[in-house]
Amino acid sequence: MDCTAFEAVMAGFRLRRPLGRPRTRPDRLLGDKGHSSRRIRLHLRQRGIQAVIPERKDQIANRKRKGNRGGRPPAFDSATYKDRNLVERCFAKLKQWRAIATRFDKLASRYLAGVTLASVVLWLRHSELSDRP
Numbered sequence: 117m118d119c120t121a122f123e124a125v126m127a128g129f130r131l132r133r134p135l136g137r138p139r140t141r142p143d144r145l146l147g148d149k150g151h152s153s154r155r156i157r158l159h160l161r162q163r164g165i166q167a168v169i170p171e172r173k174d175q176i177a178n179r180k181r182k183g184n185r186g187g188r189p190p191a192f193d194s195a196t197y198k199d200r201n202l203v204e205r206c207f208a209k210l211k212q213w214r215a216i217a218t219r220f221d222k223l224a225s226r227y228l229a230g231v232t233l234a235s236v237v238l239w240l241r242h243s244e245l246s247d248r249p
Contacts, residue, residue, distance in 0.1 A: 146200045
C-alpha cells in the first residue's frame with residue numbers, strides 16, 4: 117500500500133528551480149483514493165500542503181454514520197484533480213515498456229535508469245510529433 121512509504125517519499129522530494137535551493141514542499145498534492153487516509157492528510161496538513169484527494173466511499177459512510185462527531189468532509193478541488201489524468205497517461209505509456217511493467221531489474225538504480233531512458237524516448241517522440249505542421 118502507498119501509505120506505508122508515503123512519508124519517506126515526501127522526505128526525498130526535491131523540486132529544482134532555476135535559481136536558489138530546491139523546494140521540498142509542493143503547493144498541492146494530487147492523489148487517488150488509495151491515498152485517502154487520516155495519516156496522509158495529517159502529514160500534508162502539518163507541512164502546509166493542500167491535499168487534492170477524493171474520499172473513499174467507506175470513509176464518507178463512516179463519517180455520516182457518526183453524525184456530528186464525524187466531522188466535516190475534507191476539502192476537494194475537482195477542477196485541479198482533473199490534472200491527474202496527465203500523470204496517469206504517462207504511467208500507462210511507461211508501462212508499455214515490458215521491462216518497466218514487470219520490473220526485470222532487481223537493483224533500484226538499474227530500474228531507475230530504465231525508467232529514465234523510457235521517459236527520454238517518450239519525450240523525444242512527443243517533441244517530434246509536436247514539431248510537425
